[in-house]
Each structure stands twice: as structure tokens, then as C-alpha cells.
Amino acid sequence: MILPAGEPAPTLFEARDLSLSFGGVKAVRDVSFEIRRGEVFSIIGPNGAGKTTIFNLINRIYDADAGTMSFNGEDMSRVPGHRVAELGITRTFQNTELFDRATVLENLLIGRHVHRRTNLVAECLFLPSARRQEVAFRSYAEQIIDLLDLQASRDQMAGALPYGTRKVVEIARALCAEPQLLLLDEPSSGLNPEESEDLAFWIEDISADLGVTIAMVEHDMNLVTTVSNRVMAMADGAAITTGTPSDVQNHPEVLRAYLGDFEGSDVPGEREGAPLARKEPSAGEREGEPLARKEPSAGEREGAPLARKEQCEGEPLANKEPPTVEH
């Protein structure tokens, strides 16, 4: 999302000196970072850098050995795992974890579980309160289905869906909880280029229309530079640097983490283009507009994504202005 200039947005999530070891392996070492409200925050790094472990720590799947986490200013270092969604943090998984023997709609309705207000007796008798809640759940799930264009797979079993759709359903399910912070664990892995491009639009939609803050672990630098406001690079469990996508891309430590030591590579900026951004404009061209994301050229935008954008207008979820369409 395009953040207003000037004052930085308030902090939504903050991690201080997080550390976690598995036996002798130090998966995360003294990592500190903050996620600001409304931004798209990406974590990049080579395999085994500890990116997903950070997510699992936020999600309270693992207990940190040291360090603290706070969400909305409140300490969440010892909150039980099932309460994390209630606080307003939901996530997707690197290797999709859908409820395979339930329909897409049921998957999304499970996403609304944190909003359950009925008890077992009311549910067994399906009292009017339970019916009202169900109808409200449905209508919210339908809005997410419309936003992410899942109408066609609405009643299909999640286990039978193609991989790309499964990824989107997972995002939809996480959104159904109405989170404040959405954690996306490698959303584009396994997607084809067209699906990746759609994903970039959806991430922008989610950020702009729903006002959801997004934290993302991602390898696809194209996607990262397109949608992120800030990027944190990690290697060997430690945070190397945090900054704008272009700053991080050209950071010497980051290049070393990805590419190793090159002879004569002391001044990476002098090399032809930035190695991580093959299709990106070079660093020089991007200077002066660190927050402005690369807008795909008109040619790239032709095709399916435009149709979706138009559908989103007049969307009941759009409490803010509808996304702009550039023709």
C-alpha cells in the first residue's frame, strides 16, 4: 500500500531480540524488527535463514528461547497458539495446509472461527442466534470469495483444487478471520508467472481495500519489490538489514549472503545491474522514489487481472477508495 509521506505509521507488531535454537542449530539469533500498521513488510533470505521460523514464533508454534514480541503494544510472547488469531494475526503456510476434505466455503467459514459467539447447546439446537451467526459468516466469506475471485471453486473440495488455487484459498481463509496482520509464507512458491502477477494485485488489494497489514516471506524478488514497503534480509538466523526494497537489494551483506564472496565484488553497486533484480530497473533509476513500487507496464497488465480490478469496485468491503485502474 502507498503510505502517506512524512510521519512513519504507528508500530503494529514489534519483535525484540528473538532467539531460538533447535539443539545446536541457532535458527534465529537476536532478531529485532517492527511491522508498521498498513505496510507490506517482506522477509527475504536464502534457504535456512530462519524466515519461516520467525513466522512460527509469531504464530506461537514455537516458544522463543529469548526475546519479546508485542502486538498493538501488548506483550504476546506467552500467548497460547490458538489465541494468536483472536489477537488479529492469521497466516498461510509454505506448503499449503488446507482442510482438504472440506469445501472451499467450509474452509473459509473455519477461518471465521475466532468470531464464534455461540455455545455448543445453541449450535446443536441451531437456535436463532446460531442461524444469524451462520448467515453473517456466509456473507463475509462470500465477500472474500468475490475479492479473490474464488466463485468457481466455492463448493469444490479443497483437496481436489489445483495448486495455485489452493494458495489463494489459504489467503482467503486467513482473511476471513478479519486479521489486522496477515502473515504470508512464500505465497508465490509453486505459482506460474501469471498467477504470481495476480498475486501481486491481490496483495495490493488486500492491503488497500481491507487495510490489512501484511508480512510476507518471499523468494520472488519481483514480487517483493513490487508490493513491499520495507524489506528485512536474513541470513543464518540473523537479520542483516532492514530498509526499502532497493536498499536491501544492493546491500553488500545481502549480496554476500545470496551469492557468496566474489573476487572483486567489494563494491557491488558497480556491477552491471543488481543481480537479485533481473527484471527490475537498475538501482539508479529507482533512486528518489524508494516507496513507490514498480508499476507494471501497460503491456504486462493486459489480460485477466484488469477484469478483477473492475469487479472490486463498488465492493462492500471497500471501506476506502476503490483501487485505481490505469489503462
Next chain:
Amino acid sequence: MRFVLTTHYGQDVNLFRHNGQRFWYALLAVGAVAAPLFLNAFYVGELVLVFIWAVAGIGLMLLVGYTGLVSLGHAAFLAIGAYCHAVLLGYGVPFALSAPIAVAFTALVGALVGIPALRMTGVYLAIATLAFERIVAYVIEHWEPVTGGLRGMSVPQPEFFGLSLADSYVLYYFSLGVLAAGLFAAANLLRSPMGRAFIAVRDSEISAESMGVHLARTKTTAFAVSAAFTGLAGVLLAHRIGYLAPDAFTVQTSIQLLLLVVVGGLGSLHGVVFGAIFVGYLPQVIALARDVLPSAVGQIPGLELGVFGAILVLFLVFEPLGLYGRWLKIRSWLSQFPLYRKATHKRQKSYLRTERVH
């Protein structure tokens, strides 16, 4: 093929999707109510047994088919419900109190059994519940002052308005009502957040938790609800057999219940009814077959258990969706008749859990 135009979300929430379904279920209800008029007492009694199997089957289906927790100890819940009810009736507690107390007590025991289940899945849980079943059987055999031990105890048959549950026609309508209410409650649960939480726990614990499902509470609830249904079936069974003895609740009963949910079709309430009919009539079929088969096979003691096991394996291999799954296939064949293609229901390769990398 029927296409339903959905115009409001309430329609999606309804138990019946369209008037065709309402018509067929109403017809089924009329048939079930009218059946005793045309049947003699023996067949009515057999139908009562099918209803009792179905009520217990709802319980096990919620646990195995929807929450993914396997139990080989459900005969114990059946026994607890039956004995608790009979003992309370023996102390002069009125039926209207003793039945709910028996069900609540079974649910409580179920919740307690569910606690160790928080740490166990699959075959370990099956063995733990099997051990639980043995413990309950041991208690029943040795707590003679209350349960009558191996001699057993007779079940007092209370009367209301001159009607006794010992009469199979009265028991028929009573069990039919209980089954209908049970199916209604289970269907309601499954279209509500808690029922979907069961499904979430079954399919992926890690993402269930990340969506805010309290794993421990959900599993304990599943065990408690499952035990409550099975205990309710125990209450009915006490009146059906009239005399409780430990040999009415054995491992074989547990296996029959498991057979019921697997053969019926895991993960469907229709499957419970199909499975109950199957399990209810299978012993009769086996008994008839004994007369026909050559004596070397027909006279094998314990033939039932072998046949149950064989059927269980055959269904798991050839029709994992059970009788209900088979029915769905037949129905879609009928509805698409000339256009049906053989590959429609070919099992597709999907992303199995074991193939994923974590």
C-alpha cells in the same frame, strides 16, 4: 441434474436445499412412522436395534469421521450409558431424570478419556481406547453390588400413561424419535462453528490452531459429544435387551461400531444410517448363511468377527467412501444417465499429507 438458485445466505444454511429433498425426507419419515403397522413384533424389534446402532453410530461418526480420532472403546460408553441408566432406575429415579443423568455421566467420562487423547493419534489412540474398554468391562464384572457382575442385572421397565418401553412398538417410536432428534442435533452441530472445528482438527491441526481453534478443547468436546450419543444409545439398548450382562458390551461391539462408520461412509450422517442398517442386519445374514454354507465353514465359532474384519478391509480398499459414497455414485449415474462417463469418479491423485514436506 438440479440447479438451485440461491437468493439469500439463509438458504445455504438450511438443512434441506430444495423441495425435492424435503419431499423425500418427509416420505421417509412417513414410512418410518407407518412401518410398525405392517410388521410383526420381531421385525419391529430388529428395527429398534438398527435405530440404536444408528444413535451410537452418530457418536462414533462425529469422533472418527469428523474429528479424525479413532476409538476402539465405544462399547464402553454404550455400557456406561446402559448400566448407569439401569442402576438409577433400580434406585427408583424416574426415567425422565435417569436417562439425562446417564447421558451426562457418559459425556463426562468421554471428556476424561479425551484428555489423554490430546497427545495421541491414530493407532496409539485406538489402543488406548481399547484399554479403556477393558478397564470398564473389568469394573462392570467386578462391581457386583451395583452391576450384578457376571450374572448381570435386569433393567426396570418404567411405564408412562400405561405404555411400557418393554413393548417393542412403544420402544420403536421412542427410539425413532431419539434417532431423529440425534440426527437433527448432529446436523446442526456440523453446520456450526464447533462442527467445522472438528473437521479442521481432522484435516490439519497446525492450521486449525492458527485459525483460532483451541485444539485441546475441541478434541475434548468431540469425545464428550461422541460419548453422550453413545451413552444415549446405551440407554435405549438397556430397554431393548432388558437384561444387562458384560458379554453384551465387548470388543466385538466396538468393532461393529467402527464397521458401521467405515462401511456407512466416513464423514457423512447418511453413512450412519446406511451403516446401521448394514451392521444391524449383518448378523442375521451371517446366521442364515451358516445354514447354507458347508458345515466346515458354516460351523466355525466366531465366524462373525472374521466376516466383520474382512468386510472392513474390503471397504477400506475398494470403497473408502462407504455405502453412502457408493450411493452418491449411483445417483450421479442415474441423473446423468446417457452421458455418464466412466472416469467421473476415478480417484484423483491429490496432495497427500505424506507427500508434503514440512
